Amino acid sequence: MPALLILIPLLAILALNLPWKSLMNRLAFWVGLALCLVQTGLALQPQSRFWHSPSLWLGNLLLFEPSVDHLSLVMFLAIGIVGAVTLFVCRYSTACAGNRFMVINVLILALTGMNGVVLANDLFSLYVFLEITAVASYILIAFEKGRDAFEGAFKYLILSAVATVMILAALALLMLTAGDLSFAAIQAAIASSPHSRVVLAAIALLMVGLFIKGGLVPFHGWLPDAYSAAPAAASVLLAGIVTKTTGIYTLIRLVTSVIGYNDTLQTLLLFVGAASMLIGALAALGQSDFKRMLAYSSISQVGYMVLGLGAGTVLGMVGAIFHLFNHAIFKSLLFVNAAAVEQQSGTRDMNRMGGLAEKMPVTGWTSVVAFLSTAGIPPLAGFWSKLIIIVALWEAGYTTYAALAVLASLLTLAYFLSMQRRVFFGKLAAGFESLKEGNLWILVPACVLALITIGIGVGIPWLFETFMLPIRSLL
């Protein structure tokens, strides 16, 4: 009955918009949280009947029969966790109950879209859910109606539209060849005519479309503006999970189950991955806006995932997915911290801050956990996923890319150390004497995410056996 992951949120939105306004305003947060937590709980039980029983009457409303594997479970888990965190951040940063109600509605819509993306097993459904997620994202970014917010949303909109055009064109070309858009049919079509120019053009268009969605260099122009202009909750959701689901998960799914590896594709993935990793990291080094720096850091981390995927081995793919999950955790945590800092201090300009850890110890120290994990410092979660990616690259013979991955790790450490130094450590900057730590709505998710990062890092031997290796069934 996995189809319920799409249908129940949809029904929840409908129910929330029933005419008991004040009650619904209060209920919205809890409904959303319940949805996220149930999803998280289910994802943690791969043996549950929920995943394996066929759809009943409600599930038949969908036009396709969803399929679930370990990769999907990891995604559901990440979506559930980041969704819950986003709700907390929303609760913390959006003061007006009416606005909050609307944000939560759109948020649940975005969750629906992402769940759909993960469940889809034909290209058209995939396209539809991508659009649902994208539309929800535009609204979330532009929600506070500032000039920057509109600019960010507009750039995202335009580039996403370009991506949509490309994906649709690819769909059309594949439809021409295969006559059907289900993954299996397309896979068969590609296998039967691997040198057909139409198929190749379709693959190229599809790739570029997904690269734009995932924000890979040189298709990343929209991403820094969108992430930094979005309201706190929206940027957590976007950076943590939306672009990773719509861009990277789809890329992994299509490359592994539909297109299949070949040398050219691997070269492309490795090159784009490395370029994103390095340029993202270098650009992050030059930022003084907290959230913009995190945005560039996201580009860089996405580069790692694509690099892992490009290695073309089971280990590389496991590393990519593992890093995707870890990234969802630690990048959400960093954006949560950024939200707390922005809300408490009123600024995102790192040059004006300093010594905030003195006043905001929890934020400061969870940020240390997050950035050390991002930079790949043992024994935190990020270390293991990066290690797996680098080992996979090395074993596959791509030693130069492995070396670049290590180098980018150094750059990551450099810009995060500079961030930590400028924002949290050192002497308290002038004007922050009366600064206070955020309230529990922001501290609880920060602590939970930090604990997850540490827990995964410490518990890696067990996790690797039970969660990571089963993913190999994909290949």
Place this chain on the structure above:
Amino acid sequence: MNVRFLLVPILLPIVAGVLALLFRNRQGKACAWFCTAVTATQLAITASFFGQEWNLILPWGAFGWQFALKLTPFSNFILLAAAVFGFLICLYSAAFMNGKRFLNQYYGYFLFTLGLVNGAVLADNLIVLLFFWESLLLTLFGMIVIGHPGAFKTAVKACIISGVADLCLLVGIGMTIYLAGTMTISQIHLPVGGLNSVAFIFLMIGAMAKAGAMPFHSWIPDAAVDAPLPFMALLPGALDKLLGIYFLTRISLDIFVLTPLSWLSPLLMIIGSITILLAVMMALIQKDYKRLLSFHAISQVGYMILGIGTAVPVGIVGGLFHMINNVIYKSGLFLTGGAVEKQAGATDLAKLGGLGTRMPVTFLCFIILAASISGVPPFNGFFSKELVYDGALEAGRTWHVGWTFYAAALLGSFFTAASFLKLGHAAFLGKPNTDPAKVREAPMTMLIPMIIITALCILFGVWNALPLERLIQPILGEHRLEGHTFAGWPASMTLVILTVVVLVGAFLNHLWGAKRSGSGLGAADHIHYAPGLHPLYDRAERRLFDPYEIGLKITNGIARIAWGIDRGIDYLYDTAAVKITYALTNGIRKAHTGSLFAYLSWSLAGLILIIALILGGI
């Protein structure tokens, strides 16, 4: 007695040393008497070992290493000598060190040193030997550094020089273990030649440096000024000689089998001769009581090395006899120096003079000790030097210019005599420079050790059969001696006459020099300021020839180069890498103008390239 008693000479001083460290500084007297009692016990125990031959093997550590100790006539002899001088110097210290700082540390290190030396001498396993030998570095450092606040530099110098030599010893021991296939000293008998010679040289460096031969000597004159005086009498005066020459003899006699025909034998003799001459020449021009003695502590080692290096029985017996004689008169001389320092308040010869009448016992001891070291019959130094001369001539017969070793040794005697005439004249005779009423004879606890030591000088001279036949000749064993005995009056009357001529020459030289300069202190000035020698002396006094200083300069040079390289690497990381990174960062920042048009064009360009790649690539 139980074999395990062998552990007592090692453990007793070390445990007692720990206890000594527990004393408070104001309990100095108690600490001193406690240590004197310990050393007396030690002496009694080692004396009771006499005539025994024991083997003690205990399992130790991993790899099948054994803590093996072996009591042989030789180690017994060294053990006994160490115990005698440990006791005498400890007794002397009770008065001399009274009221000084860090007394508990002084006595603690004193006892540790005794225990460690005993351990090194008893060791029958190369690793055990190395352990005790290297541990001596700690007490060496400790005893110098407590001398006075400025002694730190000298302590470091002593520690580094000895450390370098000990490193050579370590290498030598490693090689020996590899070559012999065993660590048990008494089972190793390697012929010299090839790699074995290299191992021998490394071990030899360790042994000679411990004894204080050139070029590992340069810390001794500095320590003479900086360290507490009994330390000089104990370590460079006595224990270092015992241990270094003991080990040199062991490696020459049984660990390796040195023959007069191998090139190692002349090598040792050359080192010995050079050490004799250079050190005594330096001693001659010293103007400080202790510093002058310290150069003799170096010079006399030359005789021992020369003697052992001959590899003929008479030379080896002479070398060993000279070792024990040297320990006796050199520690005795240091003790007279200490008495002068304590009573007259100075050791600078320019400030001394006329002490002979005020300190008659000390003066008398000094005369006999100085006569011994100069080789005046019938004191002990005369007999051992004659044996060394004999050996040098016998070994030298093999080569064309073999007599030069003898000549060098004889010339050394001349300068030794000259420098002691100068020292005695300047300190004890002549016009008093200090208020004589203030200077009194040294206290009894200082006099007794001096008198005993002086008596030993006479005893070992007049009745030289006692040390030679009872102690030294058994070390070589009957198979080497072939029925010879070296006791009694020297065999060659010609050599004795030559020696006497040289001594008379030294006396006349002194009279002439003293008359020329008008004082005892200036008696050697005509040699000091002789044309040709003067600039050399000048440079030596400025330490231009000190291997340590030269080493320091080289090290500083290397350090400067390394620093430059380090700066370069730092520049690469800290400046160049950062600059390049930020140049890239700025370029990327400039490219991100925020213009949607730019971003769209990138995307389209990327699309075109990717389509070209995918369509073209397959």
